[in-house]
Amino acid sequence: MAEARTYPEPPVDLPDRSHDVEPAPVEGCDGCRELANVRSRARAGGDWTTVSDCNVFMRRHPEGHR
DSSP: OOOOOSSSSOOOOOOOOTTSOOOOOOTTOHHHHHHHHHHHHHHHTTOHHHHHHHHHHHHHOOSSOO
8 A cells, every 4th residue: 555645746836026026105195105104014023914915905005096
């Protein structure tokens, strides 16, 4: 009888995108400014999930750029 495997496939290697350019806050947009502030505090505390979330929200938030 063959040895049972505890995993179905070899692990997937994801690309390191930590060097990608982060979105810059749009001048005059309060939403962008707040997200940039939260992102800075999260980075200082090592909260990389919040840093990533702020980047996504800054790219996609619907108000303030008109």
